[in-house]
Amino acid sequence: xxxxxxxxxxxxxxxxxxxxxxxxxxxxxxxxxxxxxxxxxxxxxxxxxxxxxxxxxxxxxxxxxxxxxxxxxx
Numbered sequence: 001x002x003x004x005x006x007x008x009x010x011x012x013x014x015x016x017x018x019x020x021x022x023x024x025x026x027x028x029x030x031x032x033x034x035x036x037x038x039x040x041x042x043x044x045x046x047x048x049x050x051x052x053x054x055x056x057x058x059x060x061x062x063x064x065x066x067x068x069x070x071x072x073x074x
Contacts, residue, residue: 029065036061 020028039057047053 028068032068033065036063 039052040061042050042057044054047057
C-alpha cells in the first residue's frame, strides 16, 4: 500500500525534505565542533586504538564547522 504525500504531511514533518531544517543544521554543526574538540583531547594511546594519528586529528580540527560527513546530513 503506497502512502500519498500531501502538503499536510510535509508540514507535519512527514515529507521527504532533501535538506534538514536550519535548526537541525545548526545542531549538527555544534555537535561536529564538540566531537572535534573531544578528539583533540584524546591521548596518543587512545588515538592508536581508533587508528588515528595526531596529524589526522589536526586535519580534522582544521576543517570548517559546516564540513560534516555525509552520513550526518539526515
